[in-house]
Amino acid sequence: MNYCSECGAPVRRGVPAGDDHPRDICDSCGTIHYRNPKIIAGCLPVWGDRLLLCRRAIDPRRGYWTLPAGFMEEGETLAYAARREALEEANVVVEIAALYAVFSLPHLSQVYVFYRADMLDESFHPGAESLETRLFHEHEIPWEELSFETVYRSLRHYFADRRTGRFQLHHEDIGPFSQRLLTIRREPSAA
């Protein structure tokens, strides 16, 4: 950010009074601009014992296989966003079954939320952001050609859980942050 989106004046990077994170500050109109992590919502579209994957037509990772997922929009619920992405990327209509995986990627400031979802029929074809869409049995999954770690883990968990017959929520951190420690600095008590 170079300019204030409210008044158009140049902003400076600094820590506002009473805050402890650097922000983009507009000294002209007083606006403090906050940036926040983004949510990527997606699903595992299930048809019988197969899963639907999409081959990416866009960067990053063009040409690699992925689960339908994308940035949640304002005004959506998580489940709605996941269904919309499935429709956009694979022209597939799904019913959300359950929240299945939540990944924090602090180095990218992203949170991924995946659902297990049932395809309502066997109809699907690539949307504008996909080169190809295809149903895969477990032994057919292109493990070496998956787009992202989040997709890899979601698929691994899915097939492992399916073997045990019990699907559980998976909640994991991905990336260098996992080991970072919270600095425990209690404010001194007034008492």
Place this chain on the structure above:
Amino acid sequence: MNYCSECGAPVRRGVPAGDDHPRDICDSCGTIHYRNPKIIAGCLPVWGDRLLLCRRAIDPRRGYWTLPAGFMEEGETLAYAARREALEEANVVVEIAALYAVFSLPHLSQVYVFYRADMLDESFHPGAESLETRLFHEHEIPWEELSFETVYRSLRHYFADRRTGRFQLHHEDIGPFSQRLLTIRREPSAA
């Protein structure tokens, strides 16, 4: 948004080519500005059979009781953000036990994520954003003076689950969107 944060030129609201959502578009430098839902991370700090609540010192809902929670920052994991907020608002150190509740609030473009968390000791006192911090038994919870629907539901679920002895993840939508239907409009297939 009135001005482009990249180049400072005025922006216009419009639907970019290949998109179907209105965005803030800069015709001067070509930047499309996206807005996304925000994540609020928080926890239910447990000490024995009591829960720690904070009375809000800030608007909205100043004076009402809440669970420690706040906007997730860039570079954080969900669990880290929840622990940080507990430290900031109640000077309480917690260990995250499990993901407990996920709420979509589409009318506010917010996603709330609450964890069950164990207090590491009985030490706590109000941070800058709290007027008061206090441990509550179930029968002491100020149900009529809670800050937000998300807090109300999290507490209701917690005590109900505790009675059954089985804590499960709660995933709910709050607000007018819940009933909205996805417009099923598959693109025509090229085939």
